[in-house]
Amino acid sequence: MSTDNTILEMRGITKLFPGVKALQDVTLTVARGEVHAICGENGAGKSTLVNVLSGVYPHGSYEGDIVFEDEVCEFRTLRDSERRGIVIIHQELALSPYLSIAENIFLGNEQSQRGVIDWNKTNAEAAKLLARVGLSEAPDTKIKDIGVGKQQLVEIAKALSKRVKLMILDEPTAALNDEDSAHLLDLVRSLKGQGITSIIISHKLNEIAAIADRTTVIRDGKTIETLDMRGAEKITEERIIRPMVGRSLDDRFPEREPNIGAEVLRIENWTVHHPIDQGRKVVDGASISVRRGEVIGLAGLMGAGRTELAMSVFGRTYGSNASGKVFKDGKEIHTRTVGEAIAHGIVYATEDRKRYGLNLIEDIKRNISAAALGKISRRGVVDREEEVLVAERYRKELNIKAPTVEAIVGKLSGGNQQKVVLSKWIFADPDVLILDEPTRGIDVGAKYEIYTIINRMADAGKSVVFISSELPELLGMCDRIYTLSQGRVTGQLPRAEATQESLMLLMTQEKAGTPR
Structure with a gap:
């Protein structure tokens, strides 16, 4: 009443x-x-x-x-x-x-x-x-x-x-x-x-x-x-x-027993300048590494250079005058274009999935196959039946809530859109997945499902670089966490030693520390 x-x-x-x-x-x-x-x-x-x-x-x-x-x-x-x-x-x-x-x-x-x-x-x-x-x-x-x-x-x-x-x-x-x-x-x-x-x-x-x-x-x-x-x-x-x-989430992060192997990716002394103000460094001599089966985190305040580091390594999609070295399995490689990066097994899931990560007016199957059409093509012609089968497999495995793979991606919820992004890159079969704010704008239930998918990839031997603004998320998911401030790596902490306070201290340092 x-x-x-x-x-x-x-x-x-x-x-x-x-x-x-x-x-x-x-x-x-x-x-x-x-x-x-x-x-x-x-x-x-x-x-x-x-x-x-x-x-x-x-x-x-x-x-x-x-x-x-x-x-x-x-x-x-x-x-x-x-x-x-x-x-x-x-x-x-x-x-x-x-x-x-x-x-x-x-x-x-x-x-x-x-x-x-x-x-x-x-x-x-x-x-x-x-x-x-x-x-x-x-x-x-x-x-x-x-x-x-x-x-x-x-x-x-x-x-x-x-x-x-x-x-x-x-x-x-x-x-x-x-x-x-x-x-x-x-x-x-x-x-x-x-x-x-x-x-x-x-x-x-x-x-x-x-x-x-x-x-x-x-x-x-x-x-x-x-x-x-x-x-x-x-x-x-x-x-x-x-x-x-509909259930109690006593533990918001699924458990994982790390099985960490040899180094897969190493970035050394990476420097990137602003795309317009080319005298300003947005990434300044950054060095990080990630091993097989490992989830590493990148923590930093707004403007610290996390996204800029990731995008510039992934085919120079951000910035100007990039310099430094990238090593894959101990050998120096070049990732000057997106195609080169993907060919070397490095992929990047953007934080802005609606603008850069998905074609919102296309269906699920077209979005999933987009990054690796060669895997379902014969003499340059896409096998449409194979495309449906692949998309249907990921729809079930990642629990994408849609009636069919013909559903338009723009009509899905944020969590399901993010699962389509992950499906696309998993289908590309990379060695290194860089995930930029993969749970932004997603509710707690869908977050748990995304975390489970990330753990599954690490268990399969993939290397994951996890960028997040939520420190509890990094602490709950990562084996090691790098901190950035003003474009510089200021330190790294193993999961056992990291706390919100210790990370924040490193995130607010003005000068780079000596990584452990």
Whole structure:
């Protein structure tokens, strides 16, 4: 039943797609002025639910009722929900990079008189909104000239311009560093003090525990429970995980008994310059090695040079004036192109799987076969039956949740997309896999599956280089961990000696230490 303090009720929401029941009798009650979190694994139905709420999926395409401010609403478009004060901010920001901040804030809601835009009013009103979100940039600054963290604040300012009552943030800190994430969460708290209600979808359970008043858990398209985060019971991350995955994850990392062999890859004195500012070194004399059956980690703060090191070794896909030596099985090799790197058994799974790792408009089988077409080709012609068989094998082995290998990759959840990326590179049969943030934006259940796949590759004798911003992940998965700071390797620690504190100390050193 609705109360005076309830701003939103979603009653019995059921949403069907061809062959899939995405939501089944979901209920959600949000109190006025609260921060309400929605948690669940990838594919649980979180985004589908907010798309129903915001009118992306129009009334009539789902069953159930949306009650907003004690009134049953039938939103047929996004604009319908925005008129009522419901604004959604997606993970992929909807900003035009070549327009100014002010133009983006009022895009579609122009400050005009008799059809002519009043630019003085536009910039003045934008300045007021920017002050509310704590952004000091001038209103005429181009979006392309500010970072992702500030762009997220522009999106919130845009929501405030629409007199938002209920703000929905879908993975708002997924692409932000710790400082920008903290600022964003502080802003949400501040807006709560101004009477604005927020719904936050996030995989970062520590942030949920810090900011949410209540948390609703969705699993397999159903509401499982709503937790009172400020009640008498202390809600831990483990307490949230249990209903999310349907089981207790006492150990978030699968066990592995390392069987480490001879050195496979050694990088010596590797130096790379910035692609535009060629006087600046982004990787400075870095040396690392990895042995057969070993998982090594690369730890570092933002800008430390981890991704730049990996990409420059993998076919010089980043930077300029790369120098240094790469040895494979004790012999010097060259990896000047992606083809050369793959031919030498070195592959790289990018952190930006949607932009660089996958063809989102193609199906699963085409994505999996893409990096090693020669293995299923005869005289330059791809054997389509063999392609299906290969993809079907990986779909089953890696538990890719899709009805067939004909499913379009862009429609899969983040965890399943990452499994397709891994399938592609496993099919290429490399000796060394460089995995850059392989679990970013993936829920805890899917993470465990990815970890299991990585362990399976190491057990098969593959060498794995694991780049992650999450220190607990590196500590849980790696046999050794290298630390980088300002492009330099500042040390390395075996798993038995590494702690978050010891790694952070090395990650913040200004000068390279002597690796053990």
